[in-house]
Amino acid sequence: MKILLTGKNGQVGWELNRSLSRLGTIFAMGRNDMDLSKPETLGPVIQDIRPDIIINAAAYTAVDKAESEPELAMIVNGVAPGVIAEEAKKIGAGMIHYSTDYVFDGKAKSPYKEEDATCPLSIYGKSKLAGEQAVAQAGIPHIIVRTSWIYSLRGSNFLNTMRKLVQTRKQIRVVDDQIGAPTWARAIAEGTTRILEQNLKGSTTTSKLITHSGIFHMSCLGETNWFVFANKILELSRLQKDTEVIPIPTIDYPTPTDRPKYSLLSNKKLKQVFHHEMPQWQDALQECLKSAQ
Numbered sequence: 001m002k003i004l005l006t007g008k009n010g011q012v013g014w015e016l017n018r019s020l021s022r023l024g025t026i027f028a029m030g031r032n033d034m035d036l037s038k039p040e041t042l043g044p045v046i047q048d049i050r051p052d053i054i055i056n057a058a059a060y061t062a063v064d065k066a067e068s069e070p071e072l073a074m075i076v077n078g079v080a081p082g083v084i085a086e087e088a089k090k091i092g093a094g095m096i097h098y099s100t101d102y103v104f105d106g107k108a109k110s111p112y113k114e115e116d117a118t119c120p121l122s123i124y125g126k127s128k129l130a131g132e133q134a135v136a137q138a139g140i141p142h143i144i145v146r147t148s149w150i151y152s153l154r155g156s157n158f159l160n161t162m163r164k165l166v167q168t169r170k171q172i173r174v175v176d177d178q179i180g181a182p183t184w185a186r187a188i189a190e191g192t193t194r195i196l197e198q199n200l201k202g203s204t205t206t207s208k209l210i211t212h213s214g215i216f217h218m219s220c221l222g223e224t225n226w227f228v229f230a231n232k233i234l235e236l237s238r239l240q241k242d243t244e245v246i247p248i249p250t251i252d253y254p255t256p257t258d259r260p261k262y263s264l265l266s267n268k269k270l271k272q273v274f275h276h277e278m279p280q281w282q283d284a285l286q287e288c289l290k291s292a293q
Helices: 011-022 039-049 070-091 123-137 158-168 185-200 226-237 268-274 281-290
Strands: 002-006 025-029 053-056 094-100 142-147 171-175 214-217 244-248
Touching (some): 002 011, 011 185, 039 070, 070 094, 070 123, 094 123, 094 185, 123 142, 142 185, 158 171, 171 226, 185 281, 214 268, 226 281
Parallel strands (some): 002 025, 002 053, 053 094, 094 142, 142 214, 171 244
16 A cells, blocks of 8 residues: 655654554655645645555644734645645545644533534634545545644644743643643554554555545543643653642633634544544553653
């Protein structure tokens, strides 16, 4: 099987490059190879490789910066995935594309299901929703994976920010009224690989690679808030030292972007269709930190 992977240097892309290696030949692309801000350049790359499946892990992920760069965010997250999907259609390839809990407005009281109404609050959320719709409308075998609060030991994320701040600050103020599920990038990559393994069934035809097109939620299990997550990071990292972590409401930590107050995702469909269960968020965090040792 030939797998074309975009975003190889991102948190999820780096882990996918590692996890997918057991399934076939990976053509892993970074921004220099496939620049989603230039959708017109993507077609020739795809047509040259002619993969069986395209896994799009590239994205514009600077949530706050997107408010001042709406056009760029929409091109990368909204337009480019549609272009990739249309190119996949030409060669009979399937596609896996990643999206976000930020397509919801956070007004729910129970975990969001795949069919729940979307209502993004931010430019980032709107651009990711546009990408979902573009992929689905191409009419190819596809899986859209929505996930949440991604972290890893690589790149810019909440985990690495907390581990740095505790080295230099006596106090860290962390929001405690946004509810969600931190999700380790490796858990997403392993879940994606499991989906493909289950679908192969000894065949490498595209119709067998993706037998259940649609949206699937894939986030670690359990729920928490950023304040509790921060404390667990410092506890498991043994970095607490003398730093005090202070809980604050969202209103006391203004950002350019409105974030959903509640963005838990239901993983029931993932388990029912693909028989895959994600780890509890605390267990995944522990495994992530152990992997650095």
